[in-house]
Amino acid sequence: xxxxxxxxxxxxxxxxxxxxxxxxxxxxxxxxxxxxxxxxxxxxxxxxxxxxxxxxxxxxxxxxxxxxxxxxxxxxxxxxxxxxxxxxxxxxxxxxxxxxxxxxxxxxxxxxxxxxxxxxxxxxxxxxxxxxxxxxxxxxxxxxxxxxxxxxxxxxxxx
Numbered sequence: 001x002x003x004x005x006x007x008x009x010x011x012x013x014x015x016x017x018x019x020x021x022x023x024x025x026x027x028x029x030x031x032x033x034x035x036x037x038x039x040x041x042x043x044x045x046x047x048x049x050x051x052x053x054x055x056x057x058x059x060x061x062x063x064x065x066x067x068x069x070x071x072x073x074x075x076x077x078x079x080x081x082x083x084x085x086x087x088x089x090x091x092x093x094x095x096x097x098x099x100x101x102x103x104x105x106x107x108x109x110x111x112x113x114x115x116x117x118x119x120x121x122x123x124x125x126x127x128x129x130x131x132x133x134x135x136x137x138x139x140x141x142x143x144x145x146x147x148x149x150x151x152x153x154x155x156x157x158x159x
Contacts, residue, residue: 007052021055028063036077044071080113126156 011017025042028051032040045051048070050061068074083098099107126134134155138148 003052004046007046007055011055017055020058024051024054028067032067032074036074036081038073038077040067040071040074131157 011021025045028045029040029042032038045063045067048063048066050063050066053059054061054063068078099110102110134157135152138151138155138157141148141151143151
């Protein structure tokens with residue numbers, strides 16, 4: 001914490017460093033928002049050694065690894081992105097390796113947190129007129145109640 005307060009004092013006394021700090025942190029904040037979908041406070045970035053060094057020296061440092069370790073929200077977002085990429089690539093072995101060694105309750109909790117297994121709508125929602133037409137057609141079919149329900153589901157009607 002002492003390093004951060006000293007850093008802030010040094011930056012506050014120099015126009016060049018203040019401008020460099022604002023430009024660098026704005027760039028990092030934008031990258032975090034677009035890449036991770038999360039928002040990090042400018043003041044929180046002062047906790048990162050790489051950001052402080054980049055501000056003081058004017059050189060580029062890789063802040064991503066340190067930020068992922070420092071901010072749990074970015075670590076979680078990184079894990080979610082990796083697993084989602086594996087899901088999209090349909091790499092079953094890679095997906096299951098993420099869950100190896102977890103108890104069933106831990107695996108379910110991780111799945112829920114990642115949004116795995118959530119119901120995805122296959123069809124776009126029907127308009128009211130389309131729903132009414134489908135219901136009329138189904139009613140006109142002389143089906144048993146069970147067959148009528150199955151037909152309604154196939155048509156995209158919701159209970």
